[in-house]
Amino acid sequence: MVNMPLFLLLKDARSVFRKDELGLEIAQIAIPAALALAADPIASIIDTAFIGHIGPVKLAAVGVSIAVFNQVSKIAIFPLVSITTSFVAEEDATGGSTAEEHEDATLEGSFSVNKEVEELLSKSESTYKSSSMSSSYTKREYERRHIPSASSALLVGCVLGIIQALFLVFSAKPILNYMGVNSDSPMLIPAERYLILRSLGAPAVLLSLAMQGVFRGIKDTKTPLYATVIGDAANIVLDPIFIFIFQMDVSGAAIAHVISQYLICVILLWKLIEHVDLLSPSIKDLQFGRFLKKGSLLLMRVIAATICVTLAASLAARHGSTSMAAFQVCLQIWLATSLLADGLAVAGQAILASAFAKKDYDKAKATASRILLFALVLGLVLSIFLSVGLQFASRLFTEDVNVLHLISVGIPFVAATQPINVLAFVFDGVNYGASDFAYSAYSMVLVAIISILCLFTLSSSHGYVGIWVALNIFMSSRAFAGFLRIGTGMGPWNFLKS
Numbered sequence: 424m425v426n427m428p429l430f431l432l433l434k435d436a437r438s439v440f441r442k443d444e445l446g447l448e449i450a451q452i453a454i455p456a457a458l459a460l461a462a463d464p465i466a467s468i469i470d471t472a473f474i475g476h477i478g479p480v481k482l483a484a485v486g487v488s489i490a491v492f493n494q495v496s497k498i499a500i501f502p503l504v505s506i507t508t509s510f511v512a513e514e515d516a517t518g519g520s521t522a523e524e525h526e527d528a529t530l531e532g533s534f535s536v537n538k539e540v541e542e543l544l545s546k547s548e549s550t551y552k553s554s555s556m557s558s559s560y561t562k563r564e565y566e567r568r569h570i571p572s573a574s575s576a577l578l579v580g581c582v583l584g585i586i587q588a589l590f591l592v593f594s595a596k597p598i599l600n601y602m603g604v605n606s607d608s609p610m611l612i613p614a615e616r617y618l619i620l621r622s623l624g625a626p627a628v629l630l631s632l633a634m635q636g637v638f639r640g641i642k643d644t645k646t647p648l649y650a651t652v653i654g655d656a657a658n659i660v661l662d663p664i665f666i667f668i669f670q671m672d673v674s675g676a677a678i679a680h681v682i683s684q685y686l687i688c689v690i691l692l693w694k695l696i697e698h699v700d701l702l703s704p705s706i707k708d709l710q711f712g713r714f715l716k717k718g719s720l721l722l723m724r725v726i727a728a729t730i731c732v733t734l735a736a737s738l739a740a741r742h743g744s745t746s747m748a749a750f751q752v753c754l755q756i757w758l759a760t761s762l763l764a765d766g767l768a769v770a771g772q773a774i775l776a777s778a779f780a781k782k783d784y785d786k787a788k789a790t791a792s793r794i795l796l797f798a799l800v801l802g803l804v805l806s807i808f809l810s811v812g813l814q815f816a817s818r819l820f821t822e823d824v825n826v827l828h829l830i831s832v833g834i835p836f837v838a839a840t841q842p843i844n845v846l847a848f849v850f851d852g853v854n855y856g857a858s859d860f861a862y863s864a865y866s867m868v869l870v871a872i873i874s875i876l877c878l879f880t881l882s883s884s885h886g887y888v889g890i891w892v893a894l895n896i897f898m899s900s901r902a903f904a905g906f907l908r909i910g911t912g913m914g915p916w917n918f919l920k921s
Contacts, residue, residue, distance in 0.1 A: 445786070445789055445790065445793060446793065448642075448770075448774060449767075449770045449771075449774065449790070449793060449794065449797070451642075451644075452639075452642055452644050452769060452770035452773055452774070453644075453766045453767050453769065453770035453797075454644075454766065455644035455645045455647070455648040455766075456639065456644040456647070456648075456765070456766040456769040456770060457763045457764075457765070457766020457767070457769075458648050458652075458766070459635070459644065459647045459648040459651045459652075459766075466655040466658045466659060466680070466683070467489060467755055467759075468755045468756065468759060468820075469658075469659050469662065470485070470489075470658075470662060470676050470679075470680065471485070471486070471489075471751060471752060471755055471820055472819050472820050473662050473663060473666055473676065474666070474673060474676055475748075475752075475820045475821040476821075476822075477666070477672065477673075479744055479745060479748045479821060479823045479825075479826055480609050480610055480613070480744050481613050481672070481673055482748045482751065482752075482820075482821060482826075483610050483740070483744035483745075483747040483748040483751065484604070484609075484610035484611075484612075484613040484614035484617065484673065484744075485613070485614070485617050485673055485676065485751070486736070486747050486748060486750065486751025486752075486754075487599060487602050487603075487604055487610065487614050487736065487740050487747060487751075488599070488614045488615075488617040488618040488621065489617075489621075489751070489755075490602070490732070490733060490736035490751070490754070491591070491598055491599070491602060491618060491733070491736075492591065492618060492621050492622065492625075493758075494729045494732055494733040494736075495587060495590070495591060495729075496587065496625065496628060496629070497725055497728070497729050498722065498725050498726055498729055503576060503579060503580055503583065503629070503632065503633055503636065503718070504632050504633065504635060504636040504639075505636070505721055505772070505855050506576075506636075506717050506718055506721060506860075507572060507573075507576040507633060507636030507637055507639075507640060508636045508639040508640045508769065508772055508773060508776070508855070509640070509717075509772060509776045509855055509856065509858055510572035510575075510576075510640065511570055511572050511573060511576075511636065511637050511639075511640025511641060512639075512640040512641075512642070512772070512773050512776035512777050512780070513776050513777070513779075513780040514570050514571070514572055514640075515568065515570060515640060515641050515777070516776070516777035516780040516781055517780050517781070568641065568698060568699050568700065569699075569700045570637070570640075570641075570699055570700075572637075572640070573637045573640075573695070573699045573701060574701050576633040576634075576636055576637060577630065577633050577634065577637075577701065579633065579718075580629040580630045580632065580633030580634075581626060581629070581630050581633075583629050584625045584626030584627070584628065584629030584630055585625075585626050587622070587625040587626075587629065588622050588623060588624075588625040588626055591618060591619070591622035591625065592619050592622050592623075595615050595618045595619050595622070596611075596615055598618075599611060599614050599615060599618065601737070602733075602736065602737045602740055603737050603738075603740035603741040604740060608744075609744070610740075610744055610747075613672070613673045616673060616674055616677075617673045617674070617676065617677045620674055620677035620678060620681065621677045621680060621681065623681050624680060624681035624684040624685065627681075627684040627685045627687070627688040628684050630688050630692075631650075631684065631687050631688045631691055634647075634688075634691040634692065634695050635647040635691070637695060637699060638691075638695070638698075639769050639772075639773055640773060640776075641698065641699075642773050642774075642777075643698070644766075644769065644770075646691070646694050647691065649690075650687045650690040650691045650694070651687055653686065653687070653690060654683040654684065654686045654687035654690070655683060655687075657679075657682065657683045657686055658679050658680055658682070658683035661678075661679035661682060661683070662675070662676055662679045664679075665678055665679050666679075717858075717860050720860040720861055720863070720864040721860055721863070721864060723864045723865075723867075723868060724860075724863050724864040724867040724868070727867045727868045727870070727871035728867055728871065728901075730871060730875065731871050731874045731875060731878065731894075731897050732894075734875060734878050735750075735754075735878060735890050735893065735894055736750065736751075736754070738878060738879075738882045738890055739887065739890055742886060742887060745823070745825045745826055745829065746829060746886075746887050748821065748823070748826045748829075749826050749827075749828075749829030749830045749832075749833060749887070750829075750833070750887070750890070752817070752820045752821070752826075752830050752833075753830060753833035753834070753836075753837050753891075756809070756813065756837055757837045757844075760805050760809060760837075760841060760844075761841075761844045761845070761848060763801065763805065763845075764798065764801060764802070764844065764845035764848040764849055765848050765852070767794055767797055767798055767801065767845075767848075767849050767852065768794075768848050768849050768851055768852025768853070768855075769852060770794065770852075771790060771791070771794040771849060771852045771853045771856055772852040772853070772855045772856040773856070774786070774790045774856070775787055775790055775791065775853060775856025775857060776855075776856045776857075776858070778790060778856075779856065779857055779858065779915070784918045787857075787918070788918070788919060790856075791853055791909065794849055794852075794853060795846075795849060795853070797849075798845045798846050798848075798849040799842065799845075799846070801845050802841050802842030802843070802844070802845035802846065803841075803842055805838075805841040805842075805845065806838055806839060806840075806841040806842060809834070809837060809838035809841065810834075810835075810838040810839070813830075813834045813837065813838060814831075814834065817830045817831065817834070829887055832887065832888060833887075833891055836891040836892070836894070836895055840895050840898060840899075843895070843898050843899050843902050844898050844902075846902040846905070846906075847898050847899075847901040847902040847905065849905075850901070850902060850904075850905020850906065850908075850909065851863065851901070851905065853905070853909065854905060854908060854909070857914070857915040857916065858915070859908065859914050859915050859916075862908055862913075862914055866904040866907075866908070867901070867904070869904075870897065870900040870901055870904055871897075873896070873900060874893060874894075874896055874897035874900060877892075877893040877896050877897075878890065878893040878894075880893075881893045
């Protein structure tokens, strides 16, 4: 048992906080990525807090709409972003190594001179190497890269965003009815209004996430962080203005969010043009076939995961506005904290994709080990923090006694399962870095089937509590699936057995 690859990866637990080159590289990618990923859910939590003070019915209505928008978005976002990150990292890595090999060959040629010149060169070798490395770094840092996957991602993101907006605008009412918000429900009108307005921001959301995938691939997670913070800060400022001063109610919250998304999109596009050449010389370079092949696998995975979370929200809505309001608060916190783990997943994916492209299996092994150790530590910290903090923070979202009671029931499920949630996200990112998309897709389908059965069974027998138990089974199964692949050294992880 102790000879399993996963246990070999985790045996050197003392290395988790080592400040070596790998640790710094992970931190430089993971911390900004985690903050950027958490920024939007935090903005949604603030939205929830503002709307919660309008009334529990409005809170429940917006909760259903946000669940619909987020889950429909995920169907397009995660395949697009995950594939873009891996493809861009691979192209950037192989392009970089080719340039380095060319420079090495040039240097070797220049050293093939007469003995006197060799002696002169040897005296200035350290100065020359330093100058050469500085020049190479400056070139890689400031010259615009030619990465065909970047152009493909932006085109795909733009098209998918328009399709999503049209789909949600024209089918808002039927979708809400399916989610349990019937025609006679007081939640229907505010939920439909919020969903339609929020859907107008879908093109900006998809395009922004595609650009974030490109930035992640070139290991720049600071730019998306700055753009997201600026956009979400604008959302937070505009929320009370539109909701309370202009008295636009839930419509004001939706409009504020849409404005912030387009602001983020403009900032990212402006910065991306400085780093990447987005005009590809030929259609073949756009690699649509490669995107579709890998994307279809991740699409299958995301649809399976989306069905589980959307079904959970639908079942909560069917238990009434009080149940849905409490579920919305707990779910937003659950997702926001889980996305902190996705920062580690992004770092693992970017570094591993580059290592696998260069066939540097030693770095791949070291990266997987460090990422998983970080995940365990982060999960425990989040669990302790939420166990204490949520007891005091719940009143920020609502003053309704019944909603507060159900929030207190959901808190143990949100807090205690954080280590499992973090591992589930990180295992996903590590497998994406190895381009193991097929296993990720098929394992998620099996996990979804089990989880859907649990949702129907437990929600009918145990109501609100049963929904949270089923969601915890869902995340535990995801983590176990990731454990099986890496822990047994299957597929691309076969090198761990050697």
